[in-house]
Amino acid sequence: MTGLTIDHGGAISVDPDALRDVARRLDAVASRCDDARAAIMRVHRIIVDTPGFSTHVDTVGLWSSGQHVARLHSECQETARSTLLMADAYEYVELRAEAEMLERSDPGTAQRLLRQADRLAASDDRIRAMADDLIAQWRAERFEGLAGNVVTPGLYDQLFLTVATVGVVSGLGKVRLGETLTGKADAVSVAPVKTSSPAGAPSGLAGALGRMPRTSGAQIAVEKYSFADGSTKFVAYLEGTQSVGWGGKEPWDSKSNLQLYTGQRSASYQSTIEALQAAGAQPGDEVDVVAHSQSGMVAAHLSMESGFDVQMQITAGSPVEPTLDDDQTIIQVRHSDDPVSSLAGGGSPEGTGSDDSVTLLTQGTPLDTVGDLAVDAHHLDTYIDTAKTADDLSDPRMDAMDEFWRELDAAEVIERTEYQAERVE
Structure with a gap:
C-alpha cells in the first residue's frame, strides 16, 4: 500500500467559490498591509522632521520596514488576482464539463452553460489556455x-x-x-x-x-x-x-x-x-x-x-x-x-x-x-x-x-x- 490520495475526483478538486473567498481574504490582508505601510511612513516623517529625535530611533530600519510591508502589499494583491484567475479557469472547466454531460438529456441548459462559459473566457484571454492545461494534466495523471x-x-x-x-x-x-x-x-x-x-x-x-x-x-x-x-x-x-x-x-x-x-x-x-x-x-x-x-x-x-x-x-x-x-x-x-x-x-x-x-x-x-x-x-x-x-x-x-x-x-x-x-x- 502506497501513496493513498483522497479527493473529489475529476480535474477540479477545488471549489471556485472557495478560491474566490481566499482571494477576498488576501485582498483584505493587502489593504491592511497598505494601511500599515502608510502608518510607518508617517511615523518616519515625524521622526526625521523632529530635531534630535532621529538620534534615538533607527530610521533606516524603520524605512526598510515600510518598504518590506509595501512589498507584502504588492505580493498579496498579485496573489489575490492570480487566485481569482484560477477560480475562473476552474469554473470554466466545470461549466464546459456540465454542459457536455447535459448535452443529450437537457440541450437547452447545456447551451446556456456554454454561453456562460464563453462569457467567462471572454473576460480574460488566459482562461481558456489555463483550462486546457488543467484538462491535459488530468488526462495525463488519471492513470x-x-x-x-x-x-x-x-x-x-x-x-x-x-x-x-x-x-x-x-x-x-x-x-x-x-x-x-x-x-x-x-x-x-x-x-x-x-x-x-x-x-x-x-x-x-x-x-x-x-x-x-x-x-x-x-x-x-x-x-x-x-x-x-x-x-x-x-x-x-x-x-x-x-x-x-x-x-x-x-x-x-x-x-x-x-x-x-x-x-x-x-x-x-x-x-x-x-x-x-x-x-x-x-x-x-x-x-x-x-x-x-x-x-x-x-x-x-x-x-x-x-x-x-x-x-x-x-x-x-x-x-x-x-x-x-x-x-x-x-x-x-x-x-x-x-x-x-x-x-x-x-x-x-x-x-x-x-x-x-x-x-x-x-x-x-x-x-x-x-x-x-x-x-x-x-x-x-x-x-x-x-x-x-x-x-x-x-x-x-x-x-x-x-x-x-x-x-x-x-x-x-x-x-x-x-x-x-x-x-x-
Missing part, C-alpha cells in the same frame, strides 16, 4: 501510479493500458445522465438463505466493505433499518463477479459484466432489484449500496434510474463512474493497478456526486509480484486493506460517510437477509 511489473513488465503493462484505453475510447466507463439500461434481463429466482440481526451499523469504510454476504452462494445482503419514528432505510451489499462463465446459473458472470458495461439490463441487476423488493423496499425508499467490481455497475444504475432513493453508495474497483446528482454521495475506492477499475477510463473531468463525494486512489499491489497476474489489486480483500488505511487516516473528507453510519446506528431494529440468485430457464 498515474501504474508501475511496471517486475515479473512480467510488458504483459501486465500492456494489459492495463489496453483495458484503460477501452474505457477512454469507448466512453463506456462513464454512465452519462439519461443513459438507462436497455433490453430484457434473463429470468432469475432469488431466495433468502440466511437472516440475522446485526448489533449495529458498520463502522468505517473497511467495516462497510466487510459486510458483504458471508453465506456460501449468496451474492446479495440487504439490511433493513427501522427507526423509532416509523421510517425505514435499506442498505444493499453486492458482491462482485462470481464466475467467468457465460449465461449459466450464476447471474454475476461474464455475460452480466458485458451487458452492464454496454448498457444492457443484466441478470445481476434484475437479481438485485428482486432481492430489494423481497426485503420490503418500495419505490421512493432510501436504498444505499456498498458494491464491489461488477456490482459497481449495478449500483450506478440503481442510483441513476431505479425507483429507489440512493443517497450513499460505496464502490470498490467499479468498472464505471456514474453521473450522480449533487445530493447523492459516492465513495469510490480505486487501485491504480487494477485493470477492472481502469475500465472507468479514469473517471471524468467534472467528477460526480455531492461535495462530500470522494475518490480514494492508491496502488493495490505495490510490490509487483507473481500474484499481480491473478489481479490481486482487484480482490475485495485488497480493497478492504486500502479501506483500513483510509480509516486510520481519520481524514475529514470522510466525515459524511462516518455520519451516515452513525445515523443508521440509531435504528431500533436491524434485520439482515442474505440472498442467493440464479438464472432460470
Whole structure:
C-alpha cells in the first residue's frame, strides 16, 4: 500500500467559490498591509522632521520596514488576482464539463452553460489556455501510479493500458445522465438463505466493505433499518463477479459484466432489484449500496434510474463512474493497478456526486509480484486493506460517510437477509 490520495475526483478538486473567498481574504490582508505601510511612513516623517529625535530611533530600519510591508502589499494583491484567475479557469472547466454531460438529456441548459462559459473566457484571454492545461494534466495523471511489473513488465503493462484505453475510447466507463439500461434481463429466482440481526451499523469504510454476504452462494445482503419514528432505510451489499462463465446459473458472470458495461439490463441487476423488493423496499425508499467490481455497475444504475432513493453508495474497483446528482454521495475506492477499475477510463473531468463525494486512489499491489497476474489489486480483500488505511487516516473528507453510519446506528431494529440468485430457464 502506497501513496493513498483522497479527493473529489475529476480535474477540479477545488471549489471556485472557495478560491474566490481566499482571494477576498488576501485582498483584505493587502489593504491592511497598505494601511500599515502608510502608518510607518508617517511615523518616519515625524521622526526625521523632529530635531534630535532621529538620534534615538533607527530610521533606516524603520524605512526598510515600510518598504518590506509595501512589498507584502504588492505580493498579496498579485496573489489575490492570480487566485481569482484560477477560480475562473476552474469554473470554466466545470461549466464546459456540465454542459457536455447535459448535452443529450437537457440541450437547452447545456447551451446556456456554454454561453456562460464563453462569457467567462471572454473576460480574460488566459482562461481558456489555463483550462486546457488543467484538462491535459488530468488526462495525463488519471492513470498515474501504474508501475511496471517486475515479473512480467510488458504483459501486465500492456494489459492495463489496453483495458484503460477501452474505457477512454469507448466512453463506456462513464454512465452519462439519461443513459438507462436497455433490453430484457434473463429470468432469475432469488431466495433468502440466511437472516440475522446485526448489533449495529458498520463502522468505517473497511467495516462497510466487510459486510458483504458471508453465506456460501449468496451474492446479495440487504439490511433493513427501522427507526423509532416509523421510517425505514435499506442498505444493499453486492458482491462482485462470481464466475467467468457465460449465461449459466450464476447471474454475476461474464455475460452480466458485458451487458452492464454496454448498457444492457443484466441478470445481476434484475437479481438485485428482486432481492430489494423481497426485503420490503418500495419505490421512493432510501436504498444505499456498498458494491464491489461488477456490482459497481449495478449500483450506478440503481442510483441513476431505479425507483429507489440512493443517497450513499460505496464502490470498490467499479468498472464505471456514474453521473450522480449533487445530493447523492459516492465513495469510490480505486487501485491504480487494477485493470477492472481502469475500465472507468479514469473517471471524468467534472467528477460526480455531492461535495462530500470522494475518490480514494492508491496502488493495490505495490510490490509487483507473481500474484499481480491473478489481479490481486482487484480482490475485495485488497480493497478492504486500502479501506483500513483510509480509516486510520481519520481524514475529514470522510466525515459524511462516518455520519451516515452513525445515523443508521440509531435504528431500533436491524434485520439482515442474505440472498442467493440464479438464472432460470
